[in-house]
Amino acid sequence: MxxxxxxxxxxxxxxxxxxxxxxxxxxxxxxxxxxxxxxxxLVENALQTNEAYASRIATGVEEVLRSDLDRLQFVSSSISQAFTDQPTLQKEAHRLLRQDTSFNSVLISNAEGKIIASAPSSLQLDGQMLQRRSPLLRREPMISDAFQSLAGNLVVFVSHPVFSQSGEYLGLVGGSIRLEQKNTIQALMDLNIRNDGAHVYLVDSQRRVLYHPDPKRIGTVLATGPIVDAALKQSHGSMQAPDGNGNEMLAGYASIPSSHWGVISQRPLSNIQARLEATTIKxxxxxxxxxxxxxxxxxxxxxxxxxxxxxxxxxxxxxxxxxxxxxxxxxxxxxxxxxxxxxxxLLGANLLQEKIGRLNHQAQSDPLTGLANRRAMEETLELWQETLETFATISMDIDHFKRVNDTYGHGAGDETLRAMARLMRQASRPDDLACRIGGEEFLLLLPNSSISTAAEVAERLRTRIEATDFDTVGHITISLGVALWRKGESISATLEKSDRLLYQAKAQGRNRVVSEKELPATTR
Structure with missing residues (x-):
């Protein structure tokens, strides 16, 4: 060998x-x-934390803006009775400016948009026309987006209409929040400065930055992006998405209902990864x-x-x-x-070989039926090719086995295969090798056998299987092809010949044996 x-x-x-x-x-x-x-x-915690920060800040900014509108509403009610009294209007404008740090300037305009009172006086706004006429046209409380004021400053304008007791529209009272200077909103945002690499910023409905930790970013208009878009369209939430510079961010966002602004709290994903890498090294x-x-x-x-x-x-x-x-x-x-x-x-080579033989048998057995597998078949044929003059091959498979699986299930099909294997072993001589080579296909190798002897063995096996009542599935039949190998011939050609004879048996109606010689076919 x-x-x-x-x-x-x-x-x-x-x-x-x-x-x-x-x-x-x-x-x-x-x-x-x-x-x-x-x-x-860490990513989930960062998203939840940023969403909580954004929601909390949005709630605070909403309260500040609502408070500013409430003060303007109070002033509107108080000046509606004396709207033509210039000293009273001027006095009320200065009082509102000094009340707190919400507004950097206050003005009162008539229905045509002409400013009739303002504070502080240093801005010299009296007599000028309002830049934006939308508050005059809408005649309702408004919070504007950022714009350049008459004095050239970037401001947000909070206004409230003034109506007479009879319902006549008289004008408006409003206050401007200068974004480059200290104001109530900026003070509120500064309270939420993060130390974990995250930062918070505020944008209006036109994506203009109203607040940012970097003062140079205030007033810039952000490009369209998933984070800013979500902050302006949804009430609150979180996401992992790139910012305008392509950096991956973990962002939480919340909208401000009264002004349609958005608050965004975000943290670079790279900070999380750096922290993870440091932890991994430790x-x-x-x-x-x-x-x-x-x-x-x-x-x-x-x-x-x-x-x-x-x-x-x-x-x-x-x-x-x-x-x-x-x-x-x-x-x-x-x-x-x-x-x-x-x-x-110490017991000797014979016992050792016997032990190795048992182990080899386990490695060369089909796990379902216990018959020899393809590997064992190939090794046996290699040995027989060197030592035998002739052997016969009987190829067989179960007729309509797919119907068995489809009708009774694969469990019944497996049990049928095991029963088939037991019948093959019973019909085999000690030197014969029964193999399962795949699915319902089996092979029986008979050393030193003639074609007639092999055909008789095949017929006995076919008859026995036909007569057997298998559990669950009842009666089955098999088709068989018998071929003979002679020394000097190709083993693969002999196996192919027995396969062809097997398929010839199926073509002739199944449940029969077709051998290399022209033996009479028996049909049941």
Whole structure:
């Protein structure tokens, strides 16, 4: 028989390589699971935190704006009775300006948009016309988007209409919030400065920045983006998305109903990743000493396991030498496996071969039926090709087996295959080899057999299976093809011939045997 090349690897190398690979793979998997799990938790926490920040700030800004509108409403009611009294209007404008730090300037205009009173006087707004006429046209409380004021400042204008007791529209009273200067909204936003790499900013409905930790960004108009769009269209929420510079952000957002502005609290995803990397490095440094100790233990155990087996393997090559018994007896057997192998070697080559044969049988059996598998068949045919003059092959499969699976289920189909295997073993001689080569396909090899003998065996098997009442599925039939191999012929050609004869049996109506010779076909 042909022999395989001598392996270059020995047991010691394999054991150590397997142990080290397993340890490294386990450690790598642990790090990966830790990294991905912690990243997911940190991202989720960051999104929830940013959404909570944005919602809280939006609520605060809404309260400030509502308070400003309430004060303007009060002033509107108080001046409606004296709207033509210039000193009273001027006095009320100055009083409102001094009331708190909400407004940087206050003005009162008539219905045509002409400013008739204002504070502070240094701005000299009296007599000028309002820049924006939308508050005059809508005649309702309004909070504008940012725009350039008459004085050239970037402001937001909060206004309330003034009506007479008879309902006549007289004009409006309003206050401007200068974005570049300290104001109530900016003070509120400054209270929420983050120290975790996150920042908060405020935009109006036109995407103009009203507040930003970087004063240079105030007044800039942001490009269309998923975060800003969501803040202006939805009440609140969170998302992971790129900002205008393409940096991936973890953002929470909330809208301000009264002004249709949006508050955004966001944190760069890179901060999370940097934190994770730092944590991973710390964990790796902490595990390194224990990992090194573990590797040393693995190395020692590998030597402890492999050295006796290596010596036994070396002794097994010289079992016929006179000193082999003493050599094997001198090998230490500190664990059960080495002791058992040493005992097997001491009993002799025959017992060792018998044990190896049993192990090979397990490796070469079909797990469902217990018959020989394709590997065992190929090795047997390789041996027979060298030692036999002739053998017969009987190819067979179950007729309409798909119908069995479809009707009764694969569990019943598997039980049918096992019962088929038992009948094949009962019909086989001790030297015959029964194989399952796939699905419902089986092969029976008969060494030193003639074609007529093989055909008789095939017919007996067909008859027995036809007569058997199988559990669940009842009666089944098989079709068989019988071919003969002679020394010098191709084994693969013989197997193909028996397959062709099998398919010829199926073509002729199934439940029959077709052999290489023209034997009468029996049909049931």
């Amino acid at each position: 042909p022999t395989r090349p001598r392996p270059r690897l020995n047991l010691r190398t394999l054991l150590l390589a397997f142990a080290l690979t397993s340890a490294i793979a386990t450690l790598a998997n642990t790090f990966w699971v830790m990294f991905t799990t912690q990243k997911a938790e 964990v790796a440094k902490g595990i390194a000493p224990l990992g090194l100790f573990g590797l040393l233990v693995i190395w020692w155990l590998g030597l402890k396991i492999s050295v006796p087996l290596s010596r036994l393997a070396e002794s097994a090559k010289r079992l016929d030498a006179p000193e082999s018994y003493d050599r094997i007896l001198a090998v230490p057997a500190d664990y059960f496996e080495s002791w058992q192998i040493r005992r097997a070697l």
